[in-house]
Amino acid sequence: MGKTTCASHLAYGSAAAGYRAIAVDLDPQNSLRLHFGIPLGEIGGLSRGELTAGDWRARLLAGAGGVEVLPYGASDATARRGLHRSMESPGALSAALRGLADSEDTVVVVDLPPGPSAALDAVSALADLRLTVLLADTASLSLLPAVEKGYYPPWVPASSQHRLVLNQVDIRRRLNREVTEFVQAQYPDSLLATVHRDEAVPEAAARQMSVAEHAESSRAARDMSMLCRRSLALLLNRAETSHQSSLWGPAL
């Protein structure tokens, strides 16, 4: 559904807005790094060591657009199980993430695996803003009631905001249009942004750069920019009240 693409563009947008942007990949697919020009052969990342061992800042890689990237890393089943177990231990992930977000001008974007996971539970407790990326189809639509109720763990702080992002919307398709209209009508306060289907997005991914850099005047570049501006506005409002640095977690 394009959650990794949205996550990468949130990081690109934050860096472009002058923040220190850190993109953390907790999805075993390990594809977030590819959006930032990091070579396919680069295998380093979280799964290559203990979750709590050392400072995560030492594992950051310099990505395109000034974004610092912490890939999931190349992993086998044993490494994935080990990382999964360590995420379940209370406080392990939060300590590591808080180590990254050490200043007020830092935005940490976390890309999560699809669906409920230990990573989702751990990050949800920390995130100032949780974004659920959905496609404008009935499969995604059917998930909405569950996302609204029971999807996130009960220990999510009340101050943590949750918003929806509709991705790959093509208004020429009847179902896409109708689902979009339904979500706009049914969840007007939750829908943060709509990103239209645009060939520029996969093309930018293939070139390992942001869609704004690949096709500045494209529809997707405008949509992603809107998504970033609205997200930053929400985080700024939150920061004004709590003076904390920001964590995002595109969830689905």
Place this chain on the structure above:
Amino acid sequence: MNSYHEIERFQRKAGQASFPFRDTGVPAHQRRETGWNLIDQVASVAGPSLKARTHHDEAVSARQPEPVQAPTPQDPEQVQDVALERFASLLKARQQRKSTVADSGESASLKQLLRNIAVGAPADEHWPTQC
């Protein structure tokens, strides 16, 4: 746009002498530099086995189906008996069909029935006019 003159004309028209043309005459999997970072990287790590799997130019060896022989009759007399039996069966069915049509015609023809409906005459009891 393969010829030298076409390329030169396009470059002149576009006002860009070093227009980055990409040769599209070769399939993607055979190109070493496609201009797409990820395709190039995957192509460089993919071994020859992957290339062989994605090679589309090879003709597919279509295996011709074996011809199926129709069963040949063994005994001509037996075949004749079967044919006669079949003919008798068809003839019987035809006669039955004829008699059925004749029976229905005795009571009331369709035309007659429609005429009766049109003029409001009482219909034959075999043809219900009301549901």
